[in-house]
Amino acid sequence: MKLVFILNKTAGNGKGLRMWEAIKEKLTVPYDLYVTGYPEHAYRLTCQLAEQAAKEKQYVLLIVIGGDGTIHEVVNGCADCEFLLLSSIPAGSGNDFARGFQAFRQVTEIEAYLQNPEIEHVDLGQVEYTGKQSFINNCGVGFDAFVGVKANHSEIKKWLNQLGIGKLAYVYYAILGLASFKPFSLSVSCDEKIYKFDRVWLATISNQPYFGGGMKISPSSSTNDGKLEVTIVHNLSRIKFLLMFLSVFWGGHTRIKGVEQMTGERFTLRYDRALPCHADGEDLSNHTLQLHAIVQNASLKIAKIVPC
Numbered sequence: 001m002k003l004v005f006i007l008n009k010t011a012g013n014g015k016g017l018r019m020w021e022a023i024k025e026k027l028t029v030p031y032d033l034y035v036t037g038y039p040e041h042a043y044r045l046t047c048q049l050a051e052q053a054a055k056e057k058q059y060v061l062l063i064v065i066g067g068d069g070t071i072h073e074v075v076n077g078c079a080d081c082e083f084l085l086l087s088s089i090p091a092g093s094g095n096d097f098a099r100g101f102q103a104f105r106q107v108t109e110i111e112a113y114l115q116n117p118e119i120e121h122v123d124l125g126q127v128e129y130t131g132k133q134s135f136i137n138n139c140g141v142g143f144d145a146f147v148g149v150k151a152n153h154s155e156i157k158k159w160l161n162q163l164g165i166g167k168l169a170y171v172y173y174a175i176l177g178l179a180s181f182k183p184f185s186l187s188v189s190c191d192e193k194i195y196k197f198d199r200v201w202l203a204t205i206s207n208q209p210y211f212g213g214g215m216k217i218s219p220s221s222s223t224n225d226g227k228l229e230v231t232i233v234h235n236l237s238r239i240k241f242l243l244m245f246l247s248v249f250w251g252g253h254t255r256i257k258g259v260e261q262m263t264g265e266r267f268t269l270r271y272d273r274a275l276p277c278h279a280d281g282e283d284l285s286n287h288t289l290q291l292h293a294i295v296q297n298a299s300l301k302i303a304k305i306v307p308c
């Protein structure tokens, strides 16, 4: 099995580079390293690696050193490849993939894995809008996408990143959003049934429990059950919504009236105005009034890690 790293040096405000420098000192096995130079580069690199691996019929352990944005690109590049096994060394600011799936923590684990590789098949989500993308963690519409899109495109985040406190940009836009975001009307089709909701803050479709950098929004989500879960937050005043948001960190929100969860294989979300949408925290720039998401059962291969 070949060992390949994809490194986003800029992830976690330079944490990617710092982690790589520590890892390469300790590695005693051969490897290839690809460094991303721009957004979407990880996707292109993965497509090339997938093609090469298929041609050579050789399994590749592909370790992403980066955050959820880089993982999202890599997942989209390797979704249909038989020979790529995905794993990560978390180096982003959110790292929800590493929370919901396994991740390498030490070089010894990587080297032990190569001696005795085991594969796990996990579910992948696919979201259709004006385009089509795979998602590994979650996708959704509403307040969380509003905060993510505003923060990621802001000068404030770049400035705060230089001070090593980029996460504060999300806090800033969350406070702004609490004051200005207007709840919306939503119809959810879950498998064959249709449900309607008013004054909706957000709707998130999850493949694993975590989103937003460690918030346990969907505690019952499992990565290999062939299902997705939708969480809808509606009919809460601004202050109650804020309290609900805080309780998401430990999963306490599921007991709050106004938080609905449903499990299914296919969902369509229809809303009454153009809204920010995301897949794995990345802006979808969706210009339609609907999102359609399905689960692709056991369609991604990841490395099954035995912690050392």
Ligand SMILES: Nc1ncnc2c1ncn2[C@@H]1O[C@H](COP(=O)(O)OP(=O)(O)OP(=O)(O)O)[C@@H](O)[C@H]1O
Pocket (backbone or CB within 6 Å): 008, 009, 010, 011, 012, 013, 036, 037, 038, 039, 040, 041, 066, 067, 068, 069, 070, 071, 073, 091, 092, 093, 094, 095, 096, 281
């Ligand atoms: N060399 C680069 N320069 C600028 N941006 C890059 C580069 N390489 C990758 N990117 C982009 O950086 C974005 C963010 O990276 P990543 O998600 O790995 O880190 P993060 O934002 O710190 O972590 P998280 O998503 O977990 O919060 C990715 O969406 C990717 O497209």
